[in-house]
Amino acid sequence: MQPEPAAPASPASRPTLADVAAKAGVSASTASLAFSGSGPVSDATKQRVLDAAAALGYGGPDPRARSLRRGRSGIVGVVLEERVRAAFLDPVKIQMLDGITEGIAPLGAGLLLLTDTGEPGENAVNIESAPVDAVVLIGCSPRLAVSIEALRRRGIPAVAIEGDTGEDLPEISIDNHQATRRGAEYLRELGHTEVALVTLPFDAARTRGPLTPELERTGTAATARERLAGAREVFPGIGGQVAGASSIEEGLEAARALLADPETRPTAVIAQSDLLAAGVIRAAEELGIAVPAELSVIGFDGIRVDGLQHDLTTLSQPSVAKGRAAGEAVVGLLAGESPKSVCFTSTLHVGDTTAPPPAR
Known part of the structure; x- marks a missing residue:
């Protein structure tokens, strides 16, 4: 009893x-x-x-006493570049979080989601104060260098998913440059010459508007720069619009500006994420522009976008595998090892949003 x-x-x-x-x-x-x-x-x-x-x-x-004895908190931080709500609207982020959870499973650790938007937060638990053993920096962030510096001051080991981290931090990356070039080459093979971009943010201020030389020169987002460079290898003079985030709404706003004038309207758009591409397609529908008969659209990620009635042509990246590799690198760092950086390859998926350009 x-x-x-x-x-x-x-x-x-x-x-x-x-x-x-x-x-x-x-x-x-x-x-x-x-x-x-x-x-x-x-x-x-x-x-x-x-x-x-x-x-x-x-x-x-008491888990706090156990943590003191072990010298660890049993927590791995994951730093997101935007607010948590926005991150959970992005299937790529969710897939990477799933992968990170799988990768750190041997630690028996929990995940603590942190945001690093650059906005002040009084009494907030953030990258400067969170009780974490290690950190994964996730998501094409223009503030990556700021986050890395904060972690270095605290002596906390870190892994970055995409971004220029320096030689002392392992980076889990994808072939952003080469993949975008493959997508651009496919558009050129279809016969497109009038091609424009809708890009991810270039700077920490998330400046929206035309892609200007000044923004390119001062931009701190490695992913946006690498994907731009891949497109420029095929279309040297390509320009376009910069979005404030990877979202359908931002893609919609950028594409409204890009497609408004029939005289300067491109025949194809390379969007730097699938969510942005979905926004471009929505803007085309608003303006009565048929996709792909009058406008071809190519994205980047390989995700399922809710509400999109097209099989999007896109560069598919292994998001779960990226997250898992980052988690495994954290396990290695906490074991005193020096994990190597890993670069994954994206594949071109041809859907029904691309076709030869219309006759002018």
Whole structure:
């Protein structure tokens, strides 16, 4: 018969592990092993310890004390470039988070999501103060260098998913330059010469508007720059519009400006994410422009976009594998190893949003 649990104790009278050990008639170390399950404790002894704990109202060792003894928090931070709500609207971010969770599984650690938007947050838990053992910097961020510097000051190991990290931080990347070039070459093979871009943000201020030489020169977002360079290898004079984020709404606004004038309207648009591409298609529908008969659209990511009635032509990237590799690199860093950077390859998926250009 199981003992009746005791009433919750006040902080001053809260039972300790030593109290449980005394009641169970075992040593404190045996009681600790019974709770952790990590030592040679018989089933009968373990049950006696658990019964004593239930009778005293003892809930188990304080995880904060365990963290102090181990010198670790048992938490891996994941830094997002935007607000959490926006990140969870992006299937790419969700897939990478799934992969990170798989990769860090051997640690038995939890994930703490942090945002680094550059906005002040009084009393907020952020990259400067979060109790984490290691950090994964996720998502094509123009603020990557700021985040890395903050972590270096704290001495916290980090892994970046895309971005120029320097030689001392492992980077999990994809072939942004080469993949975009492959997509651009496909458009050229179809016969397109009038091609424009809708890009990811270039700077920490998330400046929207035309892609200007000044923005290119001062931009800090490696992913946007690399994808631009890939397109320029095929279409040297290509320009376009810069979006404020990877979202359908931002793609819609950028494309409205890009497609407004029939005299300067491109016959194809290279969007630097699938969400942006979906926004471009929505803008084309608003303006009565048929996709792909009058406008070809190519994206980047290889995700399913809710509400998109097209099979999008896109560069498909292995988002889950990227996250998993980042998580595995964290495990290596915390084991004192020096994980190598990894670069994944994207593949061109030809859907129904691209076709030869219309006759002028």
